[in-house]
Amino acid sequence: xxxxxxxxxxxxxxxxxxxxxxxxxxxxxxxxxxxxxxxxxxxxxxxxxxxxxxxxxxxxxxxxxxxxxxxxxxxxxxxx
Numbered sequence: 001x002x003x004x005x006x007x008x009x010x011x012x013x014x015x016x017x018x019x020x021x022x023x024x025x026x027x028x029x030x031x032x033x034x035x036x037x038x039x040x041x042x043x044x045x046x047x048x049x050x051x052x053x054x055x056x057x058x059x060x061x062x063x064x065x066x067x068x069x070x071x072x073x074x075x076x077x078x079x080x
Contacts, residue, residue, distance in 0.1 A: 007038055007045035014053055032057065 007029060011019040020028070029038040029045045035054050038047040060074045 003048060004039065004041075004046035005049055007047050010047045010049065010051060013049075014051075028053065 007025050008019065008022065011025055019025075026045060028034055029040070029047070033053060033055055034047060034051050036048055036051055038045045038051070040046075062071055062074050066074075
């Protein structure tokens with residue numbers, strides 16, 4: 001059995017019927033909403049059978065006026 005399956009086949013197992021449309025599934029794959037992330041092979045998205053939908057992940061908003069130390073922590077997690 002292959003390790004990677006088509007994104008649409010995975011979606012049937014993950015979401016059940018009705019599955020999201022192909023454009024929506026492609027958006028999920030491109031934007032990192034599935035973990036482990038899908039891989040595009042040719043023009044077909046493939047994903048590991050054990051992958052899970054994690055949804056949109058937020059990242060902190062870094063403003064120009066933020067303290068230099070805060071910016072460094074938000075960017076790479078380092079305090080010094």
